[in-house]
Amino acid sequence: MKQAVSSGNPDGAEPAPVAASPRSVVSLRDVTKRFSNGTLALSRMTMDIRKGEFVSLLGPSGCGKSTALRIIAGLGRPSQGMVDWPASRIGRDGRPDADIGFVFQEPTLMPWKPVFDNAFLPLRLKGMGKGEARDRVMAALETVGLKDFAKAYPRELSGGMRMRVSIARALVTDPKLLLMDEPFGALDEITRQKLNDDVLRLWSEKDLTVVFVTHSVFEAAYLSSRIAVMGARPGRVVADMMLPRPEGREKDEGFRVSETYGDLCRSVSQALVSAMYAPAGEGA
Amino acid sequence: MEAVLDSASSDETPGLGRSRLLKVAVPAIMLGLTLLAWEVYVRVNAVPPYILPAPSLVAQTLVKDWGTLYPALLVTLRITFSALILALIGGTVLAVLLVQSKWVELALYPYAVILQVTPIVAIAPLILVYVSSTQAAIMICAFLVAFFPILSNMVQGLKSVDHNLLNLYDLYGASRWQQLRLLKLPAALPYFMTGLKIGGGLSLIAAVVAEFAAGSAGAGSGLAFRLLEAQYRLNIPRLFAALVLLSATGVAIFALTSVVAWLSLRRWHESALAREN
Numbered sequence A: 001m002k003q004a005v006s007s008g009n010p011d012g013a014e015p016a017p018v019a020a021s022p023r024s025v026v027s028l029r030d031v032t033k034r035f036s037n038g039t040l041a042l043s044r045m046t047m048d049i050r051k052g053e054f055v056s057l058l059g060p061s062g063c064g065k066s067t068a069l070r071i072i073a074g075l076g077r078p079s080q081g082m083v084d085w086p087a088s089r090i091g092r093d094g095r096p097d098a099d100i101g102f103v104f105q106e107p108t109l110m111p112w113k114p115v116f117d118n119a120f121l122p123l124r125l126k127g128m129g130k131g132e133a134r135d136r137v138m139a140a141l142e143t144v145g146l147k148d149f150a151k152a153y154p155r156e157l158s159g160g161m162r163m164r165v166s167i168a169r170a171l172v173t174d175p176k177l178l179l180m181d182e183p184f185g186a187l188d189e190i191t192r193q194k195l196n197d198d199v200l201r202l203w204s205e206k207d208l209t210v211v212f213v214t215h216s217v218f219e220a221a222y223l224s225s226r227i228a229v230m231g232a233r234p235g236r237v238v239a240d241m242m243l244p245r246p247e248g249r250e251k252d253e254g255f256r257v258s259e260t261y262g263d264l265c266r267s268v269s270q271a272l273v274s275a276m277y278a279p280a281g282e283g284a
Numbered sequence B: 001m002e003a004v005l006d007s008a009s010s011d012e013t014p015g016l017g018r019s020r021l022l023k024v025a026v027p028a029i030m031l032g033l034t035l036l037a038w039e040v041y042v043r044v045n046a047v048p049p050y051i052l053p054a055p056s057l058v059a060q061t062l063v064k065d066w067g068t069l070y071p072a073l074l075v076t077l078r079i080t081f082s083a084l085i086l087a088l089i090g091g092t093v094l095a096v097l098l099v100q101s102k103w104v105e106l107a108l109y110p111y112a113v114i115l116q117v118t119p120i121v122a123i124a125p126l127i128l129v130y131v132s133s134t135q136a137a138i139m140i141c142a143f144l145v146a147f148f149p150i151l152s153n154m155v156q157g158l159k160s161v162d163h164n165l166l167n168l169y170d171l172y173g174a175s176r177w178q179q180l181r182l183l184k185l186p187a188a189l190p191y192f193m194t195g196l197k198i199g200g201g202l203s204l205i206a207a208v209v210a211e212f213a214a215g216s217a218g219a220g221s222g223l224a225f226r227l228l229e230a231q232y233r234l235n236i237p238r239l240f241a242a243l244v245l246l247s248a249t250g251v252a253i254f255a256l257t258s259v260v261a262w263l264s265l266r267r268w269h270e271s272a273l274a275r276e277n
């Protein structure tokens, strides 16, 4: 079923509807976002996220990656254009039923609550009782390897463990779509690689669709089945590359030093460089 | 996580027992020495008690006049604590209302500021005229003084919630009530505790100042009145005894509010955690 989640064109000049592929989980149609201070963060961004994809939004700082992700999550409304959820019913509140998990750049945990309660939060907000949710919360903590830390407080954990709690919280509702905004940017390289492997494993195990924001070419090349390179001022997609699906890489210890990975990084790098110097889109 | 907590507490070195002893011993010895110097000074110079009573005389007076001073202490305590509790409730409730809506904030905040910046002694006579019960009037003064720091701290606290946590609550469709109860109020707790500590001290000060302004006599008067009365009668040892009780009350309120703050924040907030490297 198709329905606009939001459309903000005041004079009713809707952009011509483009049929979204039936397998799209979410599609952005000419999404433009201008903040109240005049910053044009996104300009006519159009993109389909298909089921089962691992899409990375790759681009320099300030090019609108986070803005795009927040708009997909329904946390901000586009100034123009629309966000379409072809495969989901639209709830009473105008949000899609498709459960969305969101992982922020910071762990964004409540410091006054132990790990269990933090991961339990999404279910609690949906009105579930603690006893009822216990198994699901523990299962989510187990998938990120934190079952034994359910009673610990966030301050007692390392940065990587906090991020895992944040991921467990995003997974606890069994979302179809997982949005991650530079989740591992603040972590050291070793922890980051470990968490990248975890995310890949979860992606294939849980049949997730992931939109992953990053400014690291290496991370994007390692994780993605598709990379959307974004350019700045105004923010837009300047290149959309399909890559070989990354399934099973997390189990292949040699992959990070393989020639395949090297080639992948090189071609993504090149795309990024040419994107950076591309002329601004005609939407500007 | 048991292991995490255990290792944190079993990390105490044997030296810690000694340092804890010193923590108590050093100020106690210092206090003892001060009192001793005072006593010696008074005796050696034969200072008359109506100028400066020796600590021993103050202690004797405290015991002898306990029948007068103790009821006064109870009155002051009752006024101080009821004012503080009302200020905590009122400040929190108003802060919640203020942050719910920009309009409410615009409309009400000026009054809160006016009440705060106007010196309490200047309002006290007016309140004493309007309110027939002196004790109630004093309590209102103490309330007004303690109220504002609690209000402004709570407003600050409710507003300084991590934006991404707010986003997260929005994402999962949290109601306003859930957002307030599960997110904003707990996040504001450290600020509430700051307000509590400031408000606790201020409500005692205001209770004393307002009673000075009231200057009423009678069975229902508090320590401040007893103090003034002792001054009129040049009963300086009793004045000192009343002063000692007031200081002790202030110290007790400070200790109590600090303990409450520590107990409620010790699991998570930096201010209540021992730094451990």
Ligand SMILES: Nc1ncnc2c1ncn2[C@@H]1O[C@H](COP(=O)(O)OP(=O)(O)O)[C@@H](O)[C@H]1O
Pocket (backbone or CB within 6 Å): A035, A036, A037, A039, A040, A041, A059, A060, A061, A062, A063, A064, A065, A066, A067, A068, A235
């Ligand atoms: N709330 C906001 N108000 C005004 N400008 C904003 C806001 N959020 C982001 N911007 C601006 O929009 C642009 C894109 O920001 P963002 O999406 O955060 O970029 P990225 O995540 O790619 O680093 C930047 O120029 C930023 O300064």
Ligand SMILES: [Mg+2]
Pocket (backbone or CB within 6 Å): A065, A066, A067, A181, A182
């Ligand atoms: Mg960003």
